[in-house]
Amino acid sequence: MHDWDIKKLRILRTLAEQGTVTATAEALTMTPSAVSQQLTNLAKQLGVVLLEAQGRRVRLTDAAHLVLRHTEAVFAQLERADAELAGYLAGEAGEVRVGAFSTAVPALVVPAVAALRTSHPGIEVRVREAEAAEAYELLSAGSVDLALSLAAHAPTARDPRFTRIPLFADPLDVALPADHPLAGAPGLxxxxxxxxxxxxxxxxxxxxxxRTACEAAGFVPEQAHSAAGWTAILAMVEAGMGVALVPRMAVTRRAYEVAVRVLEADRPARHVIAALRRGAEATPAVARVLTALREAAPQPVRG
Incomplete structure (x- = not known):
């Protein structure tokens, strides 16, 4: 493998454009002797003759023209790299890996990614579904750049490894069978x-x-059935097998024959946060993703 020196290749390209060593030196703010020395060194590095004397001028050899053909492709790629780097530094480009719990993916992450495709198409978001404990393991290991989790199950604010950023409070509603006697009761x-x-x-x-929400309301809930997925929970509620607290994000777009009631008097909620390795919030692309997540966050119900 030859030693392709970008600085010397730029001098060769400028010589091809300007025609003389003197004009090349003026264009690059160099001395003619420095230009000649650099091109001599480039010829030695590549092992080919690049210039031939032609009276008081020099002529590029066929080998020099071959080198220049490839040099143009190299400089074009470097220009693209410069443009992408400038975009990255401005927060217009880059890859951000997001770990998120299951209900946050369709309700929060997907709308944020859709908005970024329009506003900042140079930012690529890679999504990985992960529950709270796994998300922080991935974040700590550097496998994701940003983790969406619940405040109640995140490391404390004093943990020096992470920065916690509150996003929104996701209200907890109660799902009852459609024919339940309290399905239409006022002020439930x-x-x-x-x-x-x-x-x-x-x-x-x-x-x-x-359990925490029910205990705050003054009772310990009797657990009739155990399920972790919202599809299973809502299907059992629909079948009249019991009632369940459900986060509003989980039922927004699901078609189940259940009565979902807002608990206006109690107003239980779970708090959704974003967590990053400390200092990463200053990364421009990550900041763009955080902004998109905030804008995609469900708005609280007023009433």
Whole structure:
């Protein structure tokens, strides 16, 4: 492999454009002797003769023209690299790897990526579904650049490894069978459902969130069925097997014959955050993704 020196190749290309060593030196703000020395060194590095004397001028050899053909492709690629680097530095380009929990992918990440394709097509977002514990392992290992998680299950704000950025509060609604006696009751409260059979996961984040919300309302929920996926939970509610707390993001676009009631008096919620390795929030492309996620976040229901 030959030593292709970009600086010397630029001098050769300029000589081809200007025609003389003197004009080349003027164009590059060099001395004629420096131009000649650099081209002599390039010829030695490549092992070919690049210039032939032609009176007081020099003529490029066939080998020099061969080198220049390839040099043009190299400089074109370098121009593209410069443009992409400038875009990266301005936050207009780059790759951002996002780890996100399951309900955040369709409700939050997908709309954010769709918006970025229009506003910043040079930014490529790679999505990896991962629950809270795995997301932080991936973030710590450098496998993702940004993790979407729940505040209740994130490392503490004092953890020096990460920066936590609040995104929004996802309200918890209650899903009841469509024919449930309380499906249309005005002013429904969580405490009104204390005697119901509940459906939630046997362990993990959602089990804790359900238990915490119910305990704040003054009762311990009786777990009738255990399920972790919203498809299974809502299907069981639809079949009249129990009731469930569900995050609003999980039911926004699902077609189930269930009554989903907003708990206006209780207003339980889970808090969604973005986490990054400390200092990474200053990376322009990551900042663009964070902005898109904030703009895609569901707006709170007023009432």
């Amino acid at each position: 409260r969580l405490a009104d459902l204390s005697g119901e059979r509940w459906i939630f996961g046997g362990s993990g984040p959602w089990s804790e969130i359900t």
